[in-house]
Amino acid sequence: MSTIEDTKNHEDDATRRDFLHIAATGMGAVGAAVAVWPFIDQMNPAADTLALASVEVDISAVEEGESILVKWRGKPVFIRHRTPTEIEEARLADDIGLPDVQFDEERVTAGKEQWLILVGVCTHLGCVPLGTKSGDDKGEFGGWFCPCHGSHYDTSGRIRKGPAPKNLSVPEYAFLSDTVLKIG
Amino acid sequence: MALSPVTPNNKALAWLEERLPILTVANSVMGPGTPTPRNLNYMWNFGSLAGIMLVLQIITGIVLAMHYTASTMFAFDSVERIMRDVNYGWLIRYMHANGASMFFIVVYTHIFRGLYFGSYKAPREVLWMLGVVIFLLMMATAFMGYVLPWGQMSFWGATVITNLFSAIPVVGESIVTLLWGGFSVDNPTLNRFFSLHYLLPFVIAGVVILHLWAKKISDSGNPLGIEVKSTADQIPFHPFYTVKDAFGLGVFLIFFAYFLFFAPNALGHPDNYIPADPLVTPASIVPEWYFLPFYAILRSITFDLGPIDAKLLGVIAMFASILVWFFLPWLDGSKVRSGNFRPMFKIFFTILVVDMFVLMYVGGISPDLVLVDLGPNTAAILEQIIKAAPEAVKASIDSGMDINQAARIAGVNDAELAKMLETYRSSIQAIHLGMLATAYYFAHFLIILPVLGRVEKTLPLPESIAAAVIKPKTMPAE
Amino acid sequence: MKLLKNIAVALCVTAGVASAASAAGAGKHPKQVEWKFQGIFGDFDYQSAQRGFQIYKEVCSACHGLKYFRFRNLDKLGYNEDQIKAIAAEYEVDGDIDDEGDQTIRKGLPQDAFPSPFRNDNAAASANGGAVPPDLSLMVKARHDGANYVYSLLTGYEDESDAPEGINVSAGKYYNPYFKGSVISMAPPLAEGIVEYAAGNPEANLDQMSKDVVNFLMYTAEPNLHDRHKLGVMVIIFLSVLTILLYFSMKKIWRPVKAGKNFYEDE
Numbered sequence: 031m032s033t034i035e036d037t038k039n040h041e042d043d044a045t046r047r048d049f050l051h052i053a054a055t056g057m058g059a060v061g062a063a064v065a066v067w068p069f070i071d072q073m074n075p076a077a078d079t080l081a082l083a084s085v086e087v088d089i090s091a092v093e094e095g096e097s098i099l100v101k102w103r104g105k106p107v108f109i110r111h112r113t114p115t116e117i118e119e120a121r122l123a124d125d126i127g128l129p130d131v132q133f134d135e136e137r138v139t140a141g142k143e144q145w146l147i148l149v150g151v152c153t154h155l156g157c158v159p160l161g162t163k164s165g166d167d168k169g170e171f172g173g174w175f176c177p178c179h180g181s182h183y184d185t186s187g188r189i190r191k192g193p194a195p196k197n198l199s200v201p202e203y204a205f206l207s208d209t210v211l212k213i214g
Numbered sequence: 215m216a217l218s219p220v221t222p223n224n225k226a227l228a229w230l231e232e233r234l235p236i237l238t239v240a241n242s243v244m245g246p247g248t249p250t251p252r253n254l255n256y257m258w259n260f261g262s263l264a265g266i267m268l269v270l271q272i273i274t275g276i277v278l279a280m281h282y283t284a285s286t287m288f289a290f291d292s293v294e295r296i297m298r299d300v301n302y303g304w305l306i307r308y309m310h311a312n313g314a315s316m317f318f319i320v321v322y323t324h325i326f327r328g329l330y331f332g333s334y335k336a337p338r339e340v341l342w343m344l345g346v347v348i349f350l351l352m353m354a355t356a357f358m359g360y361v362l363p364w365g366q367m368s369f370w371g372a373t374v375i376t377n378l379f380s381a382i383p384v385v386g387e388s389i390v391t392l393l394w395g396g397f398s399v400d401n402p403t404l405n406r407f408f409s410l411h412y413l414l415p416f417v418i419a420g421v422v423i424l425h426l427w428a429k430k431i432s433d434s435g436n437p438l439g440i441e442v443k444s445t446a447d448q449i450p451f452h453p454f455y456t457v458k459d460a461f462g463l464g465v466f467l468i469f470f471a472y473f474l475f476f477a478p479n480a481l482g483h484p485d486n487y488i489p490a491d492p493l494v495t496p497a498s499i500v501p502e503w504y505f506l507p508f509y510a511i512l513r514s515i516t517f518d519l520g521p522i523d524a525k526l527l528g529v530i531a532m533f534a535s536i537l538v539w540f541f542l543p544w545l546d547g548s549k550v551r552s553g554n555f556r557p558m559f560k561i562f563f564t565i566l567v568v569d570m571f572v573l574m575y576v577g578g579i580s581p582d583l584v585l586v587d588l589g590p591n592t593a594a595i596l597e598q599i600i601k602a603a604p605e606a607v608k609a610s611i612d613s614g615m616d617i618n619q620a621a622r623i624a625g626v627n628d629a630e631l632a633k634m635l636e637t638y639r640s641s642i643q644a645i646h647l648g649m650l651a652t653a654y655y656f657a658h659f660l661i662i663l664p665v666l667g668r669v670e671k672t673l674p675l676p677e678s679i680a681a682a683v684i685k686p687k688t689m690p691a692e
Numbered sequence: 693m694k695l696l697k698n699i700a701v702a703l704c705v706t707a708g709v710a711s712a713a714s715a716a717g718a719g720k721h722p723k724q725v726e727w728k729f730q731g732i733f734g735d736f737d738y739q740s741a742q743r744g745f746q747i748y749k750e751v752c753s754a755c756h757g758l759k760y761f762r763f764r765n766l767d768k769l770g771y772n773e774d775q776i777k778a779i780a781a782e783y784e785v786d787g788d789i790d791d792e793g794d795q796t797i798r799k800g801l802p803q804d805a806f807p808s809p810f811r812n813d814n815a816a817a818s819a820n821g822g823a824v825p826p827d828l829s830l831m832v833k834a835r836h837d838g839a840n841y842v843y844s845l846l847t848g849y850e851d852e853s854d855a856p857e858g859i860n861v862s863a864g865k866y867y868n869p870y871f872k873g874s875v876i877s878m879a880p881p882l883a884e885g886i887v888e889y890a891a892g893n894p895e896a897n898l899d900q901m902s903k904d905v906v907n908f909l910m911y912t913a914e915p916n917l918h919d920r921h922k923l924g925v926m927v928i929i930f931l932s933v934l935t936i937l938l939y940f941s942m943k944k945i946w947r948p949v950k951a952g953k954n955f956y957e958d959e
Contacts, residue, residue, distance in 0.1 A: 050937060050940055050941040050944060051941055053937050054460075054934065054937040054938050054941045057930075057933070057934045057937060058460070058934060058938075061930060061931075061934060067302075068301070068302035068305050068306060069273065069277055069302075069306070071301040071302055072277055072280070072281075072300055072301050072302050072303060072306060073280070074301055076281075076295070076299040076300045076301060076303070077298070077299040077300075077301075077764075078295065078298075078299040078762075078803070079299075081762070081764050081802060081803035082803055086801075249956070252949055291760075294760045294829075294830075297916070298760065298765070298915060298916075304916040304919075304920065305916075305920075305923070308920075445954060445955075445956035445957060446954045446956075446957070448955075448956065449949050449955055450955055453945050454945060454946060454949060457938065457941055457942045457945050457946075458942055458946075460938050460942075461935065461938040461939055461941075461942045464931060464934055464935030464938050464939075465935055467931050467935075468928060468931045468932060468935065471924060471927050471928050471931060472928070474924070475920050475921065475923065475924025475925075475927065475928070476732055476921070476924055478920070479833060484833060484834050484835050484836050484838065485834070487830045487833040487834035487913075488826075488830075488834045497872065564698050564699050567699050568699065680952075680954075684952035685952070
């Protein structure tokens with residue numbers, strides 16, 4: 031039934047049709063892919079959660095030798111005002127072959143060595159070590175002691191004895207002034 | 215049911231297909247292996263659109279459930295948190311809220327397409343009835359979904375609608391208490407509505423599969439309403455109807471996007487941005503627009519019928535207005551399916567569509583709103599005059615008397631009379647319009663369609679789909 | 693298609709009758725103002741909203757809370773982090789429970805919501821002659837034609853003697869025809885001279901102040917409006933192009949169908 035003209039039209043069509051199809055399908059696919067993003071991104075922390083991502087702490091009331099505990103991102107954070115002896119002890123232990131080698135000066139801010147800021151979660155199985163409150167068992171090295179499986183941390187929060195594999199981690203923080211500390 | 219088997223070249227796919235013939239089924243429902251009438255018009259786009267809307271509602275709904283808290287204490291706040299703090303929360307929530315409206319627009323169009331083209335007639339009765347079941351489930355789902363934000367309309371809508379069941383004799387009150395899980399709409403009610411609102415869409419999806427299955431058995435109808443006679447009447451579903459559906463989807467999404475981005479609250483009620491307060495009823499309780507026609511039917515019944523009081527009768531009428539669709543295949547006796555060949559039906563169908571919009575309008579306004587003022591109500595004014603008249607002259611005023619004359623006899627002064635003329639007036643109120651529209655609604659299905667089936671002179675049907683839609687070929691001049 | 697046209701005509705007639713009827717039945721409609729946030733390309737009037745915030749802070753906040761609006765939300769209104777911290781610190785909010793079990797009070801932080809001026813609804817009602825001043829966070833969305841409504845309400849106070857017969861304005865109440873029932877418990881909140889705008893701003897007259905308050909409340913009610921309109925324009929442009937492509941694609945694909953080809957026998 032087809033005529034010569036028909037066939038010619040048909041060939042012209044083939045290329046234009048292909049282009050149209052590819053353009054339409056491609057654009058549809060891109061659109062669908064982009065539309066997926068809001069549905070994934072909604073699972074990321076919401077604005078109210080992010081607003082609590084950093085806390086500011088007034089540390090003026092923390093006397094030398096004392097520690098306080100603040101809550102940050104749902105976890106405890108230890109803030110310790112170390113005595114010169116504690117700092118010295120920590121520095122002396124720098125190169126005695128620690129399980130997780132790290133120098134004390136890497137774990138504190140230069141010029142503010144007396145302030146030790148740690149995430150208070152034992153690196154073994156996630157318990158909160160003792161040693162912040164005044165009557166607590168500070169462990170064999172005068173730092174912290176995790177009662178769950180007996181991990182001992184020193185005055186730099188480094189693991190010295192027990193099953194924990196890593197040192198207590200140091201959160202991101204900054205001194206906004208001499209007395210205000212911003213964590214996170 | 216003839217399936218069109220698919221044998222993939224890929225060995226792994228072939229292995230799977232042999233054991234679970236997914237591709238074969240897909241091919242037989244909407245693939246190249248699905249012969250479909252070649253003359254479907256754009257009205258046939260709305261089935262697939264409804265399916266897409268169902269999927270979209272389920273996806274957005276699941277996402278919202280990740281952030282929503284079903285508790286009277288936190289529901290409203292959690293919705294506001296979605297709107298303000300959750301990433302793209304506003305987009306997803308507006309999508310869901312407006313999506314419900316869009317879903318109903320699509321489904322109403324789909325239903326009225328069926329009504330016009332006789333899609334409910336043999337052999338598609340079950341296909342149609344499954345559709346009505348889907349619609350009922352949608353209404354239940356939408357109603358419970360509207361309660362979840364726990365705004366004023368949520369609360370009072372839930373209170374009013376659940377109270378409908380109290381009209382049922384004897385057990386009504388117990389049923390309402392059971393629905394509430396307490397003595398008013400409260401935390402237990404909200405929790406069960408959330409649970410059911412999450413469940414029902416999946417039930418709908420199940421019935422949609424049955425709906426598609428029934429469609430596969432009976433094949434799509436078509437605008438001519440005649441059955442397929444040969445392969446000349448058919449074309450493969452893919453690519454012809456897939457691309458047509460895609461184009462239709464594009465147009466529809468533009469419409470949807472307009473509401474979503476530029477008028478997201480136009481279809482909602484401002485009172486739902488006020489937290490629910492069980493001690494303060496809003497000035498007027500209005501359901502969502504898609505329930506308005508049925509709400510109008512409910513409110514239009516203000517009279518008792520024998521032992522059935524108005525309240526129960528209204529509830530019965532409201533449910534009957536949808537349930538009557540189940541009997542449509544037998545109420546409409548016409549042998550001709552498509553309204554295109556039924557000149558009288560066409561007129562009544564147009565009236566029915568307008569009637570639905572009238573009901574929608576009436577459902578959204580106060581029943582005693584005056585639509586047309588017919589002037590002073592003489593009978594009522596005379597009654598007042600007689601009441602005001604001194605005992606001695608009471609007997610000399612009769613009901614046929616001119617008002618001014620009666621006033622003179624009774625000694626009612628001009629100022630008083632003027633006030634009466636102002637106060638007592640006859641008018642057509644929304645409720646009257648609602649009664650009329652309700653009467654037409656039922657008459658259409660219960661009287662007009664059966665009668666039309668007998669008396670209507672239909673137009674001649676074409677020989678076949680192909681004969682009707684393919685223009686005779688003209689050989690090009692050599 | 694003719695059928696659709698008939699239906700459309702019939703609907704227009706019905707709608708005409710309906711709108712005429714409803715216009716006759718409703719109360720006093722809000723005054724219509726042209727807002728910058730209206731329309732497809734509408735965006736907040738940030739300057740005006742900042743002034744509105746100033747009025748909220750200095751006037752409205754004495755009675756009205758803003759519980760869904762947080763200090764940090766001021767950022768998109770053009771305040772920087774330090775300014776927000778300073779504003780938050782002007783307020784006192786409930787802090788943690790201390791070691792003795794008592795409620796502490798601390799200075800506001802950016803993550804806090806604007807505190808309610810009253811402890812609870814009962815306290816609010818007893819301090820305000822029985823009427824609870826509503827929270828304003830969602831006010832513009834919680835009233836029909838909300839922006840115009842709030843503007844009309846603020847500028848719509850009239851003298852009691854102008855109240856029509858049948859409306860009794862009792863002591864301690866005010867006549868405002870835009871309020872439902874026309875009798876409102878709130879004293880006219882804004883008057884010339886009640887706030888002082890910084891240099892470079894328009895004169896703080898009643899009309900300007902009311903508009904500023906509305907612009908601010910629009911932001912508290914719908915902080916996503918800016919993003920929504922921007923995204924909406926892009927989405928509609930994208931969908932239009934896609935739909936046009938699909939249209940031509942469809943036309944091409946359907947050509948043999950229109951030509952009457954039988955796909956099951958021809959070839």
